[in-house]
Amino acid sequence: MRFLHTADWHVGKKFNGYDLLADQGKILDQITAIALREKVEAVVIAGDLYDRTVPPVEAVALLNQKIQHLNLQEQLPVLAISGNHDSGTRLATGSPWYTQTDFYLHTNLEQAFTPVVLGDTQFFLLPYFEPIAARLYFDEEVRSIQEAMELVIAKIKSAFDPKLRHVLVTHFFVAGSLRSDSETKIEVGGLDSVPAELLADFDYVALGHLHGRNALQHPTIQYSGSPLKFSLSEAHQEKGVFLVDTTAGTRHFIPLVPEHEVRILEASYEELLDPVFYQNQQREDFLQIKLTNRGVIPNLMNTLRGIYPRILGLERTAGIERSTEIKQTESQSPEQVMADFFYEMTQEKLTKQQSQWLEDSLGAQNQE
Amino acid sequence: MRFLHTADWHVGKKFNGYDLLADQGKILDQITAIALREKVEAVVIAGDLYDRTVPPVEAVALLNQKIQHLNLQEQLPVLAISGNHDSGTRLATGSPWYTQTDFYLHTNLEQAFTPVVLGDTQFFLLPYFEPIAARLYFDEEVRSIQEAMELVIAKIKSAFDPKLRHVLVTHFFVAGSLRSDSETKIEVGGLDSVPAELLADFDYVALGHLHGRNALQHPTIQYSGSPLKFSLSEAHQEKGVFLVDTTAGTRHFIPLVPEHEVRILEASYEELLDPVFYQNQQREDFLQIKLTNRGVIPNLMNTLRGIYPRILGLERTAGIERSTEIKQTESQSPEQVMADFFYEMTQEKLTKQQSQWLEDSLGAQNQE
Incomplete structure (x- = not known):
């Protein structure tokens, strides 16, 4: 099974106030072009399709268009999950119809336990979930993501078909990973991380959540990283997607070229x-x-x-240099402070007329 | 062709602050039950599926569930359009996949020109649109809905197959209709209405927008009305759905029973x-x-x-009767005003102790 692994599209995100929608449209087109050129058998999107639970209407239009193109026009199977930025309920709209064209969009914990089988591989699509969802599903005391994940992975493994390969698609912080500035911290207090050992029995774990593809160094567990840089701390990261072959046991990074670096x-x-x-x-x-x-x-x-x-x-690169007079304002007359400030801003001295206006204004102030 | 005609579900609407979601879920189940009992060949929903362009997440969950049940579980064809309360773009999510199971959800003007053919009938699904959409589509000066509709209906008629029946599903104010308090006026200035004569060549026009089924009296043009009462002005309206048979040329009203009248x-x-x-x-x-x-x-x-x-x-039923003393407060002492007010509220006279407290408090006030 050869597939493309991407994640953290964050469609509709703004970057320091700048609208990214046009850049996102172009980068999603590049991903589709790579999928077609490499003749992959599926495209995996590991969560955070949108940047917000209620995305702007233009973001909805863009994602609808790109996913339609990928799955309906190009007939590529798509395997996706909701991330912590998505509203699972809103994203689920239409999903029961999508499976007819091999578009699997899982937004509920329990959907992870029924694998999607494509070729020689079982895909377990485990969306982002809160511990409360595991508590309700298993009817057990679950206090952390780690505790929840132990139950979830055990149940997933009970559905393993030994004749097939096993891929997990999920969206969490896996212990030992490095964060950048543009991810939202899922939980506080260290309860939010999943130990890598828990995920060791999968042939490949396609992760989303952290935006750097090198956030975790592991033979079979991989963050794809986001397709675009969303923070200055990502300036030196190389962004792209992974081509994964579970039959050959290989994965290759393919870089993406952004419209604006x-x-x-x-x-x-x-x-x-x-x-x-x-x-x-x-x-x-x-x-x-x-x-x-x-x-x-x-x-x-x-x-x-x-x-x-x-x-x-x-x-x-160095501090701002101020004229020494400015530092001594306390011992100066208001007229002198203003004159110095004027010089600082314009590199010009006050004319006689300007000095007169200044004096008149300050005089009027004092009389009030 | 026998179909059920409903409209104006307004899922997620609140009624004077009261959440209607549970009532809406039950009334939608009744509509499905009627469709199944009457063995209709399709369910027509003439716009305003949601109450708002960004519906609450619970409303999304409810509508998703009910439409899935109707179309996927019960395998009933569904023909729907967006109304003025819906965001066409948001509602369109998933719609290209829906057609595989005969769920046609039109949210763009141009989709109206490709009829959906079921049995002996061409359905033209014309969503609510603003005049600007017609101006862009036809590249003509269009200043009102009436002008737009003349162009739209002419183009729709050019697609008429004379061997088939013709049904228009749309969501506008048709001239001569009566409003109630719970509809939003689409446009001001009388430019928003569609003359009934324009729609005379259809075998049936399934309208949404006005919430009273008797808003228009016409042999072939019918508002279904909303399935629930959304304002006090609708208290005496009978709510329900229409069973339409275009082959026999008949329509019958079937009442719905709300959870709360x-x-x-x-x-x-x-x-x-x-x-x-x-x-x-x-x-x-x-x-x-x-x-x-x-x-x-x-x-x-x-x-x-x-x-x-x-x-x-x-x-x-009559004005509030006030004691005559209250009306003469200007000529009374503060003590007397308070004593009268106490009597008005409690029907009891102040006790000696209470009078003393009142005097003390008023005295303290005066000294401040």
Whole structure:
């Protein structure tokens, strides 16, 4: 069984206020193109299809369109689960009809216990669930995801067909993984992690939840990572999908190329504003700008955004240098403080007329 | 072709703050039972499946369950459109898969031009749309629903197969109809209505939007009405569904029995609190109470809600009678006003001790 493993699409997500929908549409098209080119037998999506339980209507339209294309037009089997960002109930709409075209979308714990069999492989699709769901299902005292998972995996294994391969698709924090900034922590207090040993008997575990594909180093347990970078902490991660062959026992990473990269750009203000500099830059990328200047620059962000439309943030490689006079405001007259501030902002001294206006204004203030 | 015609389910609607979900679940089960008993060949739902563009998650779960039951378990063809309360885009989720089991859910204007053929009948499923949608589709200046509908109906008629019957399913205000209080007015200024003559060439027009089945009197154009009463102005309406036979050219009304009726209850306070009276009442109904008493009654609503849990509102058959002293407060001492108010509320005079406390309190107030 050869399949493509992806996860954490987060359709409808915003990145520091920037709408990602167009970028997400293009990256999903790349995933479909890879699936077709590699002639996989199924596409596995390991949770967090949407970014929110109630996604914006444009996100609904996009996901509907892309999944339709994958499953109805291209006739690729799709195996998907809901993640902690999805509303299982809302996502389940239509799912009983989808199975007719080999689109399996599991949103309830109990659905994990009936495997989907494709080729030589049993797929167990275990959506994200809260401990309370396991408590109700098993009618046992379950206090943590770890306790719940012990019961769940035991029950899944009882359905193993020894003649077939076994793949688990799920969406949790597996112990030993590394987090980045764009995942939502599922539970607090260390009760939320699943020990990797629990998952050792599967030929492959297709994980979602953590956005870095290297979050866990394990021979058979793999996070695909998100198809796009959703935080600055992911700037150096390579994003992509995995091609998995359970018959051959192999997995290969295939990178995706985003419409707009996430990068750190270090330069001086003068360089940033110089056409010779920025015409050689991918100005449209998501940029964290590290400014090498030390002086105060008026209207800085607005000026930069005119050239670089997707600035994530701005930091200084060194502290801002202030004129010494500014540091001594307490011993200065209000007129002097204002004059210094004017110089700091404009690099110009007050004219005689401006000084007069200032004096008049301050005088009027004092008389009130 | 024999089918059942219903509309305006408004799943997730609240009625004066009361959750209707349980009542809606039961009434939808009745509709399914009628469809099965009458062995109809299809169920037509003429828009407003949900009450809101983003329905509560419990409403999503209920509608999913009931439609699954109708179409997947009972294998009844379902023909549905979105109404002005639905989000067409959200409702469309899954719809391309539904057609495999003869569930046709149209949410876009252009879908109306491809008829669904069942038996001897062409069904044209025309969802609610705004004039802008027709303007974009026809690339013509369209300023009103009437202008849009002229273009739409002409195009639909061009797809008529003369050997078949023709049914239009749609969701608009047809000129000459009577409104009740629970519909949302689609557009203002009289531009929103569709002349009945435009729809004269269909064997049957299955309408949604108005909640009274008698909103329009026409030989072939029919509002089914909502399955439940959603406003007090519908208290005297009979709710139900229509059984339509386009081959025989007949339609029959079949009433539905709600879990809780909407009624006006006229009685005195003493009667309302008397077990002999209320044990013979359907206390759980949605009640508009007309109180025959004239005097002021303290804690009235809370007392009544303890016995009648679904009070829509309370009115008096006559004005509240106030004691003459109360009307002359301006010429009275504060002590006298308080004493009168106490009597009004309790029908008791202040005791000597209470009078003393009142005097002390008022004295303390004056000294502050």
